[in-house]
Amino acid sequence: MKDALQQFGFSALVVDDEPGMRTILNKALSKKLTQVETASSLEEAEALRKRNHFDLLIVDINLPGRSGIDWHEAFNDESRRSDIIFMTGFAELETAIKALRAGASDFILKPFNLEQMLQSVQRCLDKRMMERRNVALQRDVARSFPVDIIGTAPKTEAMREMIARLAPSPAAVLIEGESGTGKELVARALHSLSARSGPFVPLNCGAIAPELLESELFGHVSGAFTGARKSKDGLFRVADKGTLFLDEIGEMPLSMQASLLRTLEQQTIRPVGAEREVNVDVRIVAATNRSLQEEVEAGRFRKDLFYRLNVLSVELPPLRERIEDIGLLLNHFSEVLSRDMGLKPVVWSDAEIFAMQQYDWPGNIRELKNTVERAVLLGKPDLGHWLGEQPSQAISHSLESQPDSLTDGGYPLGWALKDVERAHIEKVVAANEGNKSAAARQLGVARKTLERKFKDWLYE
Incomplete structure (x- = not known):
């Protein structure tokens, strides 16, 4: 069974001049995290950090050249903020104070028990996970309405039974129906009745400017484009192990449709400006008030993406x-x-x-x-x-x-x-x-x- 940390696409960078320590931590953390990189010096680590965003930095204080505490480029970079765990073989009070001032989340003495390190990693990434969930909650516009589907009409009962049958599946679901029929409510019900542990994250594709949609979905690294002063997790990472609801999917530009198809097929994303891909586990529920089949025939929607989204489908009846x-x-x-x-x-x-x-x-x-x-x-x-x-x-x-x-x-x-x-x-x-x-x-x-x-x- 995968560790809980691996479920949320976390990454870490280990900086230590001892090859044995790098190997041990890389092997242990790779079982738990999506991405683990190692470096033997601050110069090598800084080059890696500029290319990729890391949720966690595990840094040895006693490094050749510069001390780990002096890695100011990383610790003062608000656009790529990371949690920091310092390691040292010397238990000096002054060193510990400097580490805390540098922003350390934890301070571990060598030699240490591996379980001690893993518990420290768990605490840091629990905090990260809460931050992501808060992002999801801020986007959640459910107000106080329940997920229950209200009504006793035969078509309502049939719709409720269909939702119960489709909810446990990890496959994509396409919800079709006229505007105002409650497509987001049905998407929430599908998520609520599933066993997925991540959040429900809604996005109206028609409400986001086409040039910003890629960053909104996949995230970006600092400097990826004009105005990108800070790195940002995209909604795919926010919704990891949960459900991403793409409302008005028919409004998505053709260029983004190709990127979405690739993500659905490979279960990976590449943030804008990043060099590496990140694994994600997200269930897609899409909705439209158009006929996507007609959009395909008109050349406005990709046929291959339509087939990928239309694995399971729900047709919502109008109120009349x-x-x-x-x-x-x-x-x-x-x-x-x-x-x-x-x-x-x-x-x-x-x-x-x-x-x-x-x-x-x-x-x-x-x-x-x-x-x-x-x-x-x-x-x-x-x-x-x-x-x-x-x-x-x-x-x-x-x-x-x-x-x-x-x-x-x-x-x-x-x-x-x-x-x-x-x-x-x-x-x-x-x-x-x-x-x-x-x-x-x-x-x-x-x-x-x-x-x-x-x-x-x-x-x-």
């Missing part, structure tokens, strides 16, 4: 195909958003839910959530403000679609008089194409009376 979930989603968003804002939850009547189920929701769940957010902040407006039609039309259309339940007079015998009145008014309004003034004249009542009745029905 799972209208049974609208009531649950309304109540869920109302509860969560009102709690986040410290406001009173909005209560939705059956009539409002019913009317909303007649709407197509072109913006899908995102549009529904935005509607609830406005209602929590501003109060519920007339349904026509949301749906582009009067609620009476939506309800009337539904009544007209059930003629078998009506008597010859047009209304069920079990209806109360107020229900008949409401249905008749709604039909007259619908017949006048939503024009309430014309409907009021036809009914022989004032428009204000009609408006009052609709308002009462909306909140009863």
Whole structure:
């Protein structure tokens, strides 16, 4: 079983003039770290450090020429900051103080037990790992919403079962569906139900300038390009042993598609400006609101990358195909958003839910959530403000679609008089194409009376 340290792509540079010590540490650390280099002098070590970024420097203090404590180029270089473990065969207080001032994370006396060194390495890299996780958390825009897929519609149940089947696999997953159908939520569910120990890291490919996307994904070393004053871990390293969610993958430039394909095939990355590749273990979940097959045929997306991403696929249904979930989603968003804002939850009547189920929701769940957010902040407006039609039309259309339940007079015998009145008014309004003034004249009542009745029905 691989050591936990090796799971996160860490690297170390050992600097010691004793060949035996270099060999021992190289052999021991290579079992645990992704990359280990050795050097016999500060000059050789500095040349290696300029070409590669190292998470950890293990340096002997007593080196020929310059003391290890005098390696100021490395210890003062904020753009390539590394943790430092000093080794020495001389236990002098002054030396220890100088080592701490140089930024030492630990100070180990020779001869030492190998386990002592490995424990020191573990402590240093645990700190590094927490730094990477913090980067991932800063990118995590999940807010307080749970990963659970809300709904009981048949297509929602089928989607939930598909996620459960695909989650344990390490293979790439392609999520397709209209904008606003919850692709990132599904990606999070795939990660949450998997056994992967690393973080979930999202990236919207369409929100990053093409010239910056390579650095964002693969990282860069200091000086790799204008403005690169510090080395930076790319999102592949941040997401190591976890899941990298590439939203709007269809927006990725063709040149970057080739680099991504190579990474998926070889499981290695090369930071911009670096000479060496780094091993990574990342599961890719990609999403698009386009048909990637059509993009391939149009020459805008690589066919080989499409096949690599489309190993497993999930097709998300639009909200109009799972209208049974609208009531649950309304109540869920109302509860969560009102709690986040410290406001009173909005209560939705059956009539409002019913009317909303007649709407197509072109913006899908995102549009529904935005509607609830406005209602929590501003109060519920007339349904026509949301749906582009009067609620009476939506309800009337539904009544007209059930003629078998009506008597010859047009209304069920079990209806109360107020229900008949409401249905008749709604039909007259619908017949006048939503024009309430014309409907009021036809009914022989004032428009204000009609408006009052609709308002009462909306909140009863």
